[in-house]
Amino acid sequence: MFETLQAQPADKILALMAQYRADPRETKIDLGVGVYKDATGLTPVMKAVKAAEHKLWEEQDSKSYVGLAGDPAFGDAMVELVLGDSVPRETVAAAATPGGTGAIRQAFELIQMARPDARVFLSNPTWPNHPSILKYLGMEIVDYRYFDDETRGVDFDGMTADLKTARKGDVVLLHGCCHNPTGANLNAVQWQEVIKVLLETGATPMVDIAYQGFGDGLEEDAAATRAVVAAVPEAIVAASCSKNFGIYRERTGILMAVSKDMSAKGLNQQTLAFLNRQNFSFPPDHGARVVTMILNDPTLKAQWIEELESVRVAMLGLRTQLAGELQRLSGSDRFGFLADHRGMFSRLGTTPEMVEKLRVDAGIYMVGDSRMNIAGLNAETVPVLAKAIVDAGI
Numbered sequence: 001m002f003e004t005l006q007a008q009p010a011d012k013i014l015a016l017m018a019q020y021r022a023d024p025r026e027t028k029i030d031l032g033v034g035v036y037k038d039a040t041g042l043t044p045v046m047k048a049v050k051a052a053e054h055k056l057w058e059e060q061d062s063k064s065y066v067g068l069a070g071d072p073a074f075g076d077a078m079v080e081l082v083l084g085d086s087v088p089r090e091t092v093a094a095a096a097t098p099g100g101t102g103a104i105r106q107a108f109e110l111i112q113m114a115r116p117d118a119r120v121f122l123s124n125p126t127w128p129n130h131p132s133i134l135k136y137l138g139m140e141i142v143d144y145r146y147f148d149d150e151t152r153g154v155d156f157d158g159m160t161a162d163l164k165t166a167r168k169g170d171v172v173l174l175h176g177c178c179h180n181p182t183g184a185n186l187n188a189v190q191w192q193e194v195i196k197v198l199l200e201t202g203a204t205p206m207v208d209i210a211y212q213g214f215g216d217g218l219e220e221d222a223a224a225t226r227a228v229v230a231a232v233p234e235a236i237v238a239a240s241c242s243k244n245f246g247i248y249r250e251r252t253g254i255l256m257a258v259s260k261d262m263s264a265k266g267l268n269q270q271t272l273a274f275l276n277r278q279n280f281s282f283p284p285d286h287g288a289r290v291v292t293m294i295l296n297d298p299t300l301k302a303q304w305i306e307e308l309e310s311v312r313v314a315m316l317g318l319r320t321q322l323a324g325e326l327q328r329l330s331g332s333d334r335f336g337f338l339a340d341h342r343g344m345f346s347r348l349g350t351t352p353e354m355v356e357k358l359r360v361d362a363g364i365y366m367v368g369d370s371r372m373n374i375a376g377l378n379a380e381t382v383p384v385l386a387k388a389i390v391d392a393g394i
């Protein structure tokens with residue numbers, strides 16, 4: 001039967017990861033996959049995570065199944081972390097998922113179950129796995145304008161004009177913070193405008209928040225998501241713990257469905273559990289338990305926030321250094337946007353040919369659409385990258 005299979009398109013980000021690993025050059029620089037690296041190139045286990053794991057190892061006396069939606073304490077802790085008190089907890093259905101991607105996949109299936117004809121509006125560009133999963137599920141995609149190639153900021157007029165074509169029953173996928181792949185984000189006033197459009201059209205927002213704490217701060221990065229869910233009757237939120245807890249391989253994420261009222265919440269909760277059962281049964285528990293322990297223990301939480309904050313500040317420092325170095329070498333301000341962008345990524349705004357040239361000539365690996373993982377840099381490699389960009393004539 002397998003002879004009927006056809007090769008699937010390679011995931012651009014993961015293919016680049018493999019290409020980087022195979023490159024023997026010692027001077028190569030990895031700005032590909034969205035994984036945080038410290039100044040020595042390591043993706044460390046956070047101290048708060050280690051401490052929680054240690055405690056867990058000591059205290060855990062069973063590895064028996066938990067529940068289809070995961071541990072309710074994880075749901076509570078994550079709803080509070082992401083949504084704060086923007087909506088009453090009794091209206092939020094929540095289910096643990098295998099990572100943020102698991103949350104997105106489950107969210108799309110939830111949408112498909114509720115509205116088989118729903119169109120899902122995606123920012124152009126967006127994380128490539130969004131359209132990939134939607135296509136796999138046979139769901140309709142509508143692109144909305146997002147990135148302005150000239151300013152390297154948000155094409156806000158284009159975005160709102162396109163979102164106005166959404167209708168009730170459609171879903172608008174928004175990046176809660178730290179837009180992936182561009183690094184260009186809406187300001188608070190623009191978020192209010194988007195909310196107005198959502199209310200006018202009746203479309204349901206779905207917020208993907210995978211980088212809370214990597215942009216302007218833990219609370220600041222959640223502000224837009226909270227404003228959206230507080231303003232609309234129903235919303236979907238997919239959150240990841242991979243990046244902000246640095247537990248990538250533990251696959252820890254959560255899907256939240258903000259419901260109209262408590263009875264709708266009950267049905268949503270049951271549906272999320274059902275969907276988990278169909279796809280993987282019980283969600284992974286280890287990462288979720290570690291996250292819960294950290295969020296519920298004031299000492300561990302304070303330590304985690306401090307570590308997360310130092311990661312955020314380090315990335316901001318690299319942004320400032322890179323923008324400054326490029327200004328010095330190019331004698332122009334045209335790279336100033338790099339300091340304005342937030343999160344792990346910035347889209348440089350150059351052609352795939354130039355991206356390939358940087359890879360071949362200088363061993364610099366960025367995604368083909370010129371997305372750079374800023375955390376892949378350090379104080380020594382920033383000048384190398386800046387010189388390569390200017391030398392390539394970008």
Ligand code: LMR
Binds near residue numbers: 032034129
């Ligand atoms: C990324 O965008 O690089 C990360 O979210 C990792 C992934 O799974 O693509």
